Amino acid sequence: xxxxxxxxxxxxxxxxxxxxTAEWGAFEDNMQGGGSAVIDMENMDDxxxxxxxxxxxxxxxxxxxxxxxxxxxxxxEEDGEFLGMKGFKGQLSRQVADQMWQAGKRQASKxxxxxxxxxxxxxxxxxxxxxxxxxxxESMIPVRMINFPxxxxxxxxxxxxxxxxxxxxxxxxxxxxxxxxxxxTLMGTAIGTCFGYWIGVSSFIYFLAYLCNSQITxxxxxSLLGYGLFGHxxxxxxxxxxxxxxxxxxxxVGIGGLSTLRMVAVxxxxxxxxxxxxxxxxxxxxxxxxxxxxxxxxxxxxxxxILDTLERPNIPPFQRVARDIPAxxxxxMNITTKAVAA
Amino acid sequence: xxxxxxxxxxxxVRVKYSTPAFAGLADVSISEDIPVxxxxxxxxxxxxxxxxxxxxxxxxxxxxxxxxxxxGKKFVxxxxxxxxxxxxxxxxxxxxxxxxVLLALMLQGGAADSTEDRGPQFAEVFxxxxxxxxxxxxxxxxxxxxxxxxxxxxxLGYCILPLTVALxxxxxxxxxxxxxxxxVVRLLVxxxxxxxxxxxxxxxxxxSQPPNRKALVVYPxxxxxxVISWMILTFTP
Numbered sequence: 001x002x003x004x005x006x007x008x009x010x011x012x013x014x015x016x017x018x019x020x021t022a023e024w025g026a027f028e029d030n031m032q033g034g035g036s037a038v039i040d041m042e043n044m045d046d047x048x049x050x051x052x053x054x055x056x057x058x059x060x061x062x063x064x065x066x067x068x069x070x071x072x073x074x075x076x077e078e079d080g081e082f083l084g085m086k087g088f089k090g091q092l093s094r095q096v097a098d099q100m101w102q103a104g105k106r107q108a109s110k111x112x113x114x115x116x117x118x119x120x121x122x123x124x125x126x127x128x129x130x131x132x133x134x135x136x137x138e139s140m141i142p143v144r145m146i147n148f149p150x151x152x153x154x155x156x157x158x159x160x161x162x163x164x165x166x167x168x169x170x171x172x173x174x175x176x177x178x179x180x181x182x183x184x185t186l187m188g189t190a191i192g193t194c195f196g197y198w199i200g201v202s203s204f205i206y207f208l209a210y211l212c213n214s215q216i217t218x219x220x221x222x223s224l225l226g227y228g229l230f231g232h233x234x235x236x237x238x239x240x241x242x243x244x245x246x247x248x249x250x251x252x253v254g255i256g257g258l259s260t261l262r263m264v265a266v267x268x269x270x271x272x273x274x275x276x277x278x279x280x281x282x283x284x285x286x287x288x289x290x291x292x293x294x295x296x297x298x299x300x301x302x303x304x305x306i307l308d309t310l311e312r313p314n315i316p317p318f319q320r321v322a323r324d325i326p327a328x329x330x331x332x333m334n335i336t337t338k339a340v341a342a
Numbered sequence: 343x344x345x346x347x348x349x350x351x352x353x354x355v356r357v358k359y360s361t362p363a364f365a366g367l368a369d370v371s372i373s374e375d376i377p378v379x380x381x382x383x384x385x386x387x388x389x390x391x392x393x394x395x396x397x398x399x400x401x402x403x404x405x406x407x408x409x410x411x412x413x414g415k416k417f418v419x420x421x422x423x424x425x426x427x428x429x430x431x432x433x434x435x436x437x438x439x440x441x442x443v444l445l446a447l448m449l450q451g452g453a454a455d456s457t458e459d460r461g462p463q464f465a466e467v468f469x470x471x472x473x474x475x476x477x478x479x480x481x482x483x484x485x486x487x488x489x490x491x492x493x494x495x496x497x498l499g500y501c502i503l504p505l506t507v508a509l510x511x512x513x514x515x516x517x518x519x520x521x522x523x524x525x526v527v528r529l530l531v532x533x534x535x536x537x538x539x540x541x542x543x544x545x546x547x548x549x550s551q552p553p554n555r556k557a558l559v560v561y562p563x564x565x566x567x568x569v570i571s572w573m574i575l576t577f578t579p
Contacts, residue, residue, distance in 0.1 A: 118483055125484040125485055127555075127558065128554060128555065129554070129558055157485070160481075161561060161562060164562065185463060185465060187466050187469055188469075
């Protein structure tokens with residue numbers, strides 16, 4: 001049973017040894033060391049009748065594997081002498097392929113990790129519908145209690161949904177005002193604006209809060225500012241559909257002001273010291289109110305411009321007029337010349 | 343490569359496996375007296391006909407037709423939503439892709455050849471649909487839903503079908519009549535189809551959600567279909 005297999009195996013090993021370079025020394029030892037190789041060959045006999053081919057094939061494969069390792073190892077130390085031009089090319093392509101593979105793998109694993117780590121976010125989405133409703137209502141009611149820190153729910157469902165609602169409203173506003181954005185889509189702009197404001201201003205205020213030594217965490221800040229956007233949503237939804245300036249200003253001061261006041265009251269209750277309170281709340285109130293003003297007028301003014309042009313009486317396009325004038329004058333000239341001739 | 347015999351339910355089965363770390367394994371010595379064999383009990387369940395069915399030597403036409411039939415069956419499920427798990431059990435993304443491309447192409451309208459790019463662009467529709475579906479799915483996962491990612495994507499994608507129908511009808515109406523009467527008809531059609539889409543998708547997805555939080559899951563779905571139907575309503579070629 002083991003006779004031909006062993007012989008073939010030995011032959012295979014010998015041929016392997018003949019072509020092996022110095023780097024394979026350890027591997028050769030491994031193969032020939034002790035009786036382990038013999039046992040492998042015995043097992044080999046069970047596989048198939050032609051164990052010789054198997055051994056050869058196996059050696060081929062192992063040689064290739066070893067080559068890859070050896071090349072990778074040698075690449076660092078002895079570039080020039082180990083590799084010919086052909087080898088260099090092969091290695092270059094292999095390196096490029098390896099890098100591509102690595103980059104792809106990294107990205108895939110990142111996406112997978114993100115999806116796998118979804119459980120980390122789950123506590124922030126642990127809410128009931130009536131809780132969300134109450135928080136939405138509370139975001140419009142400023143509480144005058146500044147001696148004791150007010151509660152802020154560290155929850156992200158409501159803010160996230162409000163931001164998406166704001167995106168939808170903004171998209172609506174952009175469409176009705178015929179905003180044309182070069183080098184980008186309306187969708188991207190709306191999402192960028194809303195998420196940029198939410199995350200950017202939250203981080204900025206959190207940084208200020210850190211400097212002013214107020215007690216608030218990043219999640220609480222995100223939640224506070226997110227629910228503060230409820231007022232923006234109402235205001236913009238109404239004023240994008242009813243184009244009245246006075247109505248907008250009433251909403252801006254009334255609803256926008258209420259939600260801003262609520263945030264300011266919470267922040268004041270969690271900060272100590274007049275200057276710190278002034279800096280923090282001033283910054284937040286200014287940014288929040290100006291953002292509403294910006295969102296309204298950035299995608300509203302265009303409508304008025306278009307309405308103006310529609311209301312004006314039909315004026316022929318400028319080019320046409322310019323082209324007609326010489327024609328008329330030449331006709332007049334023709335008439336005059338004819339008259340003169342006559 | 344190491345091989346051995348294992349007896350599997352009375353029959354000898356040859357098991358063959360190869361390892362790259364052969365050198366390390368070489369040290370493991372197995373004496374010849376002990377045969378490498380044992381009883382492996384594989385839980386053999388009742389074979390379902392799907393698994394036995396070989397698709398290797400069937401004509402290509404049959405393969406394509408089978409897939410198309412599966413997609414068509416799901417379309418019927420959406421148009422006639424009843425509590426059924428067919429849409430959930432074997433999900434595919436072909437239907438959503440077809441619907442999405444159709445919707446985007448029809449909404450593109452005449453915007454492609456005019457220099458002024460009014461109207462929703464192809465990419466915009468595409469992004470809204472897929473991004474929205476992903477957001478809804480993640481939201482439902484975060485709220486504790488027990489549905490896989492692609493199942494949810496599949497359901498949301500297939501439920502755009504009523505809105506695609508609404509867009510087709512709207513375009514036909516726009517050809518016939520683009521006045522106020524036409525607008526009223528379009529509004530009615532779009533609102534009806536919007537309700538249909540929302541109801542169908544909630545019928546499929548509601549079971550996988552915790553009962554007390556259904557409203558929270560339905561809100562983003564509502565918003566998603568609302569944006570799409572609003573785009574359809576405001577579309578004029």
